[in-house]
Structure formats: C-alpha cells, structure tokens
Amino acid sequence: MTSNSSIYKKQTLSIDDYVDGILNKNRMILARAITLVESNAKEHIKIAQELMRRILPYSGNSIRIGITGVPGVGKSSFIETLGAYILEQGNKLAVLAIDPTSSISGGSILGDKTRMEKISRDERCFIRPSPSGGMLGGVARKTRESMLICEAAGFDIIFIETVGVGQNEITVRSMVDFFLLLMLSGAGDELQGIKKGIIEIADAILINKADGPNKPIAELARNEYERALHYISSATEGWKTHVYTCSALTGEGISEIWDVIQDFKIKTKESGIFASHRNSQRLEWLHRIIDEHLKYIFFKHPQIAESLPSFEKLVKDGKISPAEAAEKLINLLGI
Numbered sequence: 001m002t003s004n005s006s007i008y009k010k011q012t013l014s015i016d017d018y019v020d021g022i023l024n025k026n027r028m029i030l031a032r033a034i035t036l037v038e039s040n041a042k043e044h045i046k047i048a049q050e051l052m053r054r055i056l057p058y059s060g061n062s063i064r065i066g067i068t069g070v071p072g073v074g075k076s077s078f079i080e081t082l083g084a085y086i087l088e089q090g091n092k093l094a095v096l097a098i099d100p101t102s103s104i105s106g107g108s109i110l111g112d113k114t115r116m117e118k119i120s121r122d123e124r125c126f127i128r129p130s131p132s133g134g135m136l137g138g139v140a141r142k143t144r145e146s147m148l149i150c151e152a153a154g155f156d157i158i159f160i161e162t163v164g165v166g167q168n169e170i171t172v173r174s175m176v177d178f179f180l181l182l183m184l185s186g187a188g189d190e191l192q193g194i195k196k197g198i199i200e201i202a203d204a205i206l207i208n209k210a211d212g213p214n215k216p217i218a219e220l221a222r223n224e225y226e227r228a229l230h231y232i233s234s235a236t237e238g239w240k241t242h243v244y245t246c247s248a249l250t251g252e253g254i255s256e257i258w259d260v261i262q263d264f265k266i267k268t269k270e271s272g273i274f275a276s277h278r279n280s281q282r283l284e285w286l287h288r289i290i291d292e293h294l295k296y297i298f299f300k301h302p303q304i305a306e307s308l309p310s311f312e313k314l315v316k317d318g319k320i321s322p323a324e325a326a327e328k329l330i331n332l333l334g335i
C-alpha cells in the first residue's frame with residue numbers, strides 16, 4: 001500500500017490517480033474508485049467507463065465465490081470464520097454484497113448491522129456493502145465492476161454475498177466461479193424448504209450451525225440433501241455438487257469447505273471449464289448491459305414517458321392488446 005498523503009487529500013482524482021492508486025493497492029483510492037463506479041451521476045459514468053477500460057487488463061486473477069442463503073442462516077458469521085482462515089494463509093480477501101432489499105426499499109438486510117468485525121479490521125481484507133439505488137440489474141453491474149477493481153488491487157479471493165431471495169442468486173451465479181449455498185437443518189421435512197432452482201446452480205451446499213445438539217440433525221439433513229442431488233444435474237460441467245456441514249461458530253468444517261473450493265479451482269482450471277465459464281459470463285454480461293441500456297433509453301424517451309400511462313390504462317381495461325400497445329410505444333422511438 002502506498003501512503004501518498006497528497007493523493008488522499010485531493011478532491012478530484014484524475015484517471016491516472018485512480019489507476020495508479022488501485023495498482024499500488026492504496027485502499028483509500030480503491031474505496032473512492034468503487035464509489036465512482038457506483039455513482040449514477042452522468043459526469044461520473046464516463047470517467048468510470050474509462051477507469052474500467054484501464055484496469056481491465058489487471059483484473060481476473062482471483063477466485064470469485066458467491067455465497068447465498070436466507071437471512072439468519074449465518075452468512076456473515078460464516079464469512080467471518082472462513083475469511084479469518086483464508087487470511088491466515090496469506091490470501092487477500094474482498095467481500096462485496098448484492099442486497100436486493102437495498103434497491104427496492106432503500107433499507108437493507110445485509111448492510112444495517114455491524115458485520116464481520118474481526119476480519120474488517122484486517123489490512124488484507126476489504127469489505128464493501130451493497131451499492132444502493134437503482135434496479136437489481138444496475139446494483140449487480142456496479143458490484144461486478146467493483147469486483148474487477150478489487151482484483152486489479154491484488155485481492156485474490158472475492159466473496160460476493162447475497163440474500164437467498166429469488167432472482168438475485170441467478171445474477172450472482174453469472175459473476176462467480178463457485179457458488180455456495182448455505183442452508184439450515186430445519187425440523188420436519190428437510191426437503192420442504194429446498195428451492196430446486198437454487199440447488200441446481202450450487203457447486204456446494206453447506207449446512208451451517210452443525211454444532212451442539214444440532215449436529216446429528218445437520219448430519220441427517222446432509223444425507224437427505226445428498227440424496228436429492230442424485231436427481232439433479234451438476235451446476236458446473238465435470239464437477240459433482242455435494243453437501244457438507246459446518247459450524248461458523250466453532251469453526252468445525254471450515255477448512256474442509258475451503259479444501260473443496262480449492263479442489264474445484266484446480267480441477268476446473270485443468271479441464272478448461274474455469275476459463276470457458278468466464279468467457280461465457282462475459283458474453284452474458286454484455287447482453288445484460290445492452291438489455292438494461294435499451295430499457296433505460298426506452299423509459300427515458302420523453303414521448304414514451306408521456307404516452308405510457310394512457311397505454312397502460314388501455315391495456316388494463318382490455319381495450320387494446322399488450323402486444324399492440326408495446327409495438328405502438330416502441331414505434332415512438334422512431335427506429
């Protein structure tokens with residue numbers, strides 16, 4: 001890390017200041033660069049784009065790990081415990097979050113409480129809460145760009161944390177190499193709570209809170225989920241998804257899950273799946289950004305903004321078909 005105090009004090013940073021700061025692992029500049037890419041202000045978007053273009057060649061050298069699970073499953077406790085373990089081994093860890101609640105309500109499930117206190121004090125760890133504002137797609141894009149900036153700053157392990165509710169797991173899946181689903185061993189029918197769609201995209205399922213009297217119950221749940229996996233094809237080609245147990249509280253099972261992730265990295269790098277997966281993710285992101293941009297252009301168009309409410313009413317009242325209304329509105333773009 002550089003400690004160039006004159007740069008700290010500068011109100012406005014040039015692109016070169018940002019790039020040099022990031023490549024020199026200056027945390028202050030790193031944080032400011034992320035604030036820049038998170039900004040929705042027009043004058044920031046252009047600079048952010050240029051910054052991304054400059055740092056792109058230095059990004060990519062990390063393993064990107066998505067971590068999801070319902071509120072209360074123990075995500076922050078798990079990240080704290082696993083994070084401490086991997087920092088001890090000399091790695092540098094960045095933890096980024098995608099919190100759908102922050103984009104919908106302005107509030108946040110992930111960000112409000114004091115989280116991961118121990119690792120957040122570690123020099124080798126960088127934690128950034130979810131950007132707020134905008135649609136989920138926009139929040140996710142900002143997180144993806146923040147991830148690339150963290151990689152350029154030398155962070156070799158990236159965690160992307162999200163709450164397990166709906167669409168956002170799919171979004172996280174599209175930006176990580178390894179996707180980890182945290183679960184609880186609930187009482188009663190273990191399979192009841194399984195959302196098949198989420199299991200299908202997981203590279204490992206980890207039952208947390210396997211400690212004290214809960215340990216044998218967690219073991220039973222592990223067997224049940226393992227059986228359920230027989231009927232589901234793997235999320236990543238050439239890799240078999242398995243179920244594990246751990247306790248974020250006692251640390252039991254933590255080094256084992258890290259070994260699983262290391263094994264995944266070695267195997268998929270050898271087979272070429274790791275690289276081909278990232279290539280297709282880049283394409284997927286291109287298409288997502290185009291979709292988002294087109295939508296933005298559409299809804300910002302003055303004539304469309306003006307006509308939309310009346311078309312919506314006509315469609316709602318059954319006066320014209322949705323298809324016809326959509327076509328008429330799109331025609332207003334004049335393309």
Ligand code: GDP
Nearest residue numbers: 070071072073074075076077208209247248249
């Ligand atoms: P998050 O909402 O998914 O981030 O969950 P938290 O990490 O905040 O954990 C929710 C609650 O579960 C907290 O009271 C934790 O202390 C507790 N907890 C987390 N992990 C474990 C664990 O492995 N064992 C036990 N017994 N409690 C845990």
